[in-house]
Amino acid sequence: MADIKSSVLEIIKDGNLDYKQKRHFLASIAESSVDYPEISPEADAAMHNKIICDLFEGNAPYRPRYVLPDYEKALKRGVKYLELEPPSDLDEAINFLSILYQHVPSITGYTVSLGNIDKLLMPYIGELSEEQIYKKIKLFWRYIDRTLPDAFVHANIGPEDNVIARNILRVERELKQVVPNLTLKYDSELTSESILTDAVNTVFETAKPHIANHKMISDDFGTEYGVVSCYNSLKIGGGSHTLVRLNLKKISELHIGDIDTFLNYTLTDYCNLTLEVIEARIRFLVEETRYYDTDFLAKEGIVSLDNFSAMFGFFGLAECVNILIGRKNSNLKYGHDDEANKLGLLILEKMRQVIDAKHLPYCEGNGGKAFLHAQSGIDTDIEETAGARIPIGEEPDLYSHINAVAPLHYLFNGGVSDIFHFDETAKRNPKAITDIIKVSFRKGMRMFTFNLADSEFIRITGYLVRRSDLKDFRIEGSRYGTTQFGANTMDNDSVDERSQKRIMSVENTPVTY
Amino acid sequence: MELKANISSILNSSFIDGPGNRMVIFFQGCQFNCIYCHNPHTIGLCKKCGSCVDNCPTQSLKLVEKEFIHEKESCICCDKCIRDCPEDSSPFYQQYTVTQLINEVRKNADFISGVTLSGGEVLLQADFVVLFIEALRCDEELNHLTVYIDSNGGVPIKQIQRVAQLADGFLIDLKAALNISHLKITGQSIENTLQTIKFLSSIEKLYEVRTVVVKGINDSEDEKEQYLKIYSSLKPGTKIYLLKMRKHGIRDKYSYLEEATDSEMLQMTRYYASKGIKVDVL
Ligand code: SF4
Ligand code: SF4
Numbered sequence: 041m042a043d044i045k046s047s048v049l050e051i052i053k054d055g056n057l058d059y060k061q062k063r064h065f066l067a068s069i070a071e072s073s074v075d076y077p078e079i080s081p082e083a084d085a086a087m088h089n090k091i092i093c094d095l096f097e098g099n100a101p102y103r104p105r106y107v108l109p110d111y112e113k114a115l116k117r118g119v120k121y122l123e124l125e126p127p128s129d130l131d132e133a134i135n136f137l138s139i140l141y142q143h144v145p146s147i148t149g150y151t152v153s154l155g156n157i158d159k160l161l162m163p164y165i166g167e168l169s170e171e172q173i174y175k176k177i178k179l180f181w182r183y184i185d186r187t188l189p190d191a192f193v194h195a196n197i198g199p200e201d202n203v204i205a206r207n208i209l210r211v212e213r214e215l216k217q218v219v220p221n222l223t224l225k226y227d228s229e230l231t232s233e234s235i236l237t238d239a240v241n242t243v244f245e246t247a248k249p250h251i252a253n254h255k256m257i258s259d260d261f262g263t264e265y266g267v268v269s270c271y272n273s274l275k276i277g278g279g280s281h282t283l284v285r286l287n288l289k290k291i292s293e294l295h296i297g298d299i300d301t302f303l304n305y306t307l308t309d310y311c312n313l314t315l316e317v318i319e320a321r322i323r324f325l326v327e328e329t330r331y332y333d334t335d336f337l338a339k340e341g342i343v344s345l346d347n348f349s350a351m352f353g354f355f356g357l358a359e360c361v362n363i364l365i366g367r368k369n370s371n372l373k374y375g376h377d378d379e380a381n382k383l384g385l386l387i388l389e390k391m392r393q394v395i396d397a398k399h400l401p402y403c404e405g406n407g408g409k410a411f412l413h414a415q416s417g418i419d420t421d422i423e424e425t426a427g428a429r430i431p432i433g434e435e436p437d438l439y440s441h442i443n444a445v446a447p448l449h450y451l452f453n454g455g456v457s458d459i460f461h462f463d464e465t466a467k468r469n470p471k472a473i474t475d476i477i478k479v480s481f482r483k484g485m486r487m488f489t490f491n492l493a494d495s496e497f498i499r500i501t502g503y504l505v506r507r508s509d510l511k512d513f514r515i516e517g518s519r520y521g522t523t524q525f526g527a528n529t530m531d532n533d534s535v536d537e538r539s540q541k542r543i544m545s546v547e548n549t550p551v552t553y
Numbered sequence: 554m555e556l557k558a559n560i561s562s563i564l565n566s567s568f569i570d571g572p573g574n575r576m577v578i579f580f581q582g583c584q585f586n587c588i589y590c591h592n593p594h595t596i597g598l599c600k601k602c603g604s605c606v607d608n609c610p611t612q613s614l615k616l617v618e619k620e621f622i623h624e625k626e627s628c629i630c631c632d633k634c635i636r637d638c639p640e641d642s643s644p645f646y647q648q649y650t651v652t653q654l655i656n657e658v659r660k661n662a663d664f665i666s667g668v669t670l671s672g673g674e675v676l677l678q679a680d681f682v683v684l685f686i687e688a689l690r691c692d693e694e695l696n697h698l699t700v701y702i703d704s705n706g707g708v709p710i711k712q713i714q715r716v717a718q719l720a721d722g723f724l725i726d727l728k729a730a731l732n733i734s735h736l737k738i739t740g741q742s743i744e745n746t747l748q749t750i751k752f753l754s755s756i757e758k759l760y761e762v763r764t765v766v767v768k769g770i771n772d773s774e775d776e777k778e779q780y781l782k783i784y785s786s787l788k789p790g791t792k793i794y795l796l797k798m799r800k801h802g803i804r805d806k807y808s809y810l811e812e813a814t815d816s817e818m819l820q821m822t823r824y825y826a827s828k829g830i831k832v833d834v835l
Contacts, residue, residue, distance in 0.1 A: 471573040475574040482663075
């Protein structure tokens with residue numbers, strides 16, 4: 041209790057946090073004061089030793105981690121709880137969404153999903169001119185940035201080209217805001233070359249959108265999916281109850297024996313412990329909190345328990361592979377040598393197999409199975425590389441890099457990211473980038489994220505911060521919930537000093553109080 | 554004997570040598586001798602005189618039966634061998650047959666829009682270029698790739714015409730607009746290059762024209778006016794770029810050359826813009 045008191049006071053007195061940020065951290069402390077859902081002593085020990093981690097979701101889940109409301113349905117039917125009638129024009133539709141966004145729960149307090157905005161708004165454009173649409177989108181975008189100041193707030197556009205998507209890109213280039221994060225769904229048969237080029241030119245200005253391989257993700261989900269938060273792909277009208285991740289580096293260090301016994305015992309056992317934690321959290325949320333019986337989104341059918349599943353994350357694959365191979369007195373390296381890359385694939389395939397074999401309750405959104413997610417790391421990961429990425433500074437040349445990571449992506453139905461950096465010369469030749477994106481998708485990459493080596497924005501982990509924001513934070517607070525975590529990431533990884541900038545993705549941040 | 558090309562280096566990915574992501578193959582040897590040449594060791598062909606072998610401070614180079622042996626382990630990358638070569642050449646360029654070069658392209662084929670042949674002056678080896686492009690076109694795995702030629706345009710127009718039928722586009726270095734500055738910079742007259750530009754533009758294969766700006770040499774008012782005339786004669790859509798001459802890498806004897814400032818470069822683009830011609834700084 042004394043601990044809690046001092047943490048509470050520390051937060052209250054922290055001049056770098058604004059009122060909302062304080063309230064958020066205070067709520068986390070309150071939640072951490074209750075007992076964790078019941079898990080076995082082995083799972084508990086693994087969590088204690090930071091082998092398994094729930095990414096600071098809190099002890100008593102009272103809302104799902106990722107909620108993707110079916111905004112289209114809401115717009116069509118209206119929302120009783122919020123006394124919203126179905127809109128009849130673009131102003132009303134934007135106003136409707138602006139209100140609804142404020143009521144979607146998440147771990148950070150800000151919705152992770154804004155929906156496939158162009159598809160949502162296209163039915164309402166009526167006879168409006170392009171300039172009228174532009175003005176409305178611009179105000180909408182400003183509203184989103186100022187009221188949902190969290191870089192995990194994520195909007196989608198595409199795969200079809202349309203006037204809303206075009207104006208979102210235009211406004212992005214103009215406003216250069218951190219929020220929202222943005223993904224363009226790309227399908228060579230549905231997406232025009234010209235909007236892909238427009239998107240690439242937008243990345244040059246604002247380091248977003250990310251490009252998602254629509255065809256590949258649709259094969260896993262059907263076309264009703266969203267890319268939210270930090271490259272997570274999930275079902276619309278559903279989402280993920282929780283995200284629990286396994287530290288592959290740590291378990292390879294603990295392992296005694298050869299690679300076969302690692303796969304069949306150590307890895308399998310820890311995957312099962314992770315699944316146990318996932319199940320305990322799901323049961324608490326569904327059976328104790330009774331979120332899906334009580335929240336208006338569920339009651340009004342804007343989300344449905346049937347569309348939910350859970351996410352099984354992992355990180356530190358590179359270190360895991362290098363450690364296991366190193367024990368065979370070999371210095372082959374993940375990302376560089378075929379044999380090491382093959383071992384990476386073997387480990388992931390085994391994980392997917394163990395995950396798919398486990399039937400989880402309330403996970404009908406994925407046929408009772410968890411999604412495998414290459415988790416993008418958080419700012420306290422110092423020794424582990426995000427997900428299945430190649431360690432920063434060790435990346436091989438572009439082509440080898442793509443060839444090394446692409447074969448793994450089919451396994452990550454819950455999402456993945458590999459970030460590429462290009463130099464300024466790309467600006468004059470966006471076709472060079474669209475070439476590379478298309479090749480990557482042909483080779484099986486699920487998401488493509490890139491940035492220019494010295495853009496004003498810096499992608500610390502999966503979100504953006506302005507360089508100037510990073511500097512200022514040390515002096516005064518920042519409006520953006522995630523800037524502070526960027527500042528930490530910088531301290532740990534010295535991102536700024538990297539010659540070859542490759543930045544990891546953050547899912548969420550530790551509450552360090 | 555099978556025809557071989559002298560290749561000074563190969564770049565697997567470039568964003569600045571034509572449309573899309575491209576592989577660039579640099580050919581050894583050039584008929585110009587530009588004062589600001591940033592890669593002077595690609596100008597000449599090796600006469601196997603052995604002077605680089607003698608000059609190497611670490612004995613990392615050997616010439617055995619007219620073949621170089623380069624010990625990479627002991628080489629300290631001091632570049633003395635290429636800097637002191639009396640022929641402005643290098644012991645490191647390689648010879649490739651068409652088949653060998655096609656196989657190099659195959660390694661990158663998945664990733665690229667095409668290949669750009671550059672130099673040196675690639676069209677000095679026009680016979681090889683023709684065979685290479687024909688082989689590429691006949692290869693089912695590679696015939697989707699475009700071929701662009703980066704040339705100084707200074708070879709006889711016949712050579713240009715032969716290759717122009719086969720290539721998808723050209724990037725031409727226009728070293729100066731007035732003959733007197735062209736002579737000063739390259740040691741050669743401007744005539745061939747102007748003819749090349751005119752011809753390529755007329756058949757719509759001129760993708761890009763670039764000029765390296767050398768302060769005090771090709772940036773006078775007269776020069777700019779002449780450039781304007783040339784630029785105005787091009788088919789709309791031809792990309793026009795200015796590059797700043799950088800002192801980095803140029804030969805010591807030309808160290809007196811001066812770099813233009815960023816604002817001077819900008820002023821030049823503004824000048825052309827005011828005349829309705831879009832020129833960018835690369
Ligand atoms: S590279 Fe130059 S110095 Fe060396 S042998 Fe050839 S011509 Fe002589
Ligand atoms: S770079 Fe220097 S050390 Fe290497 S071969 Fe040339 S002269 Fe010798």
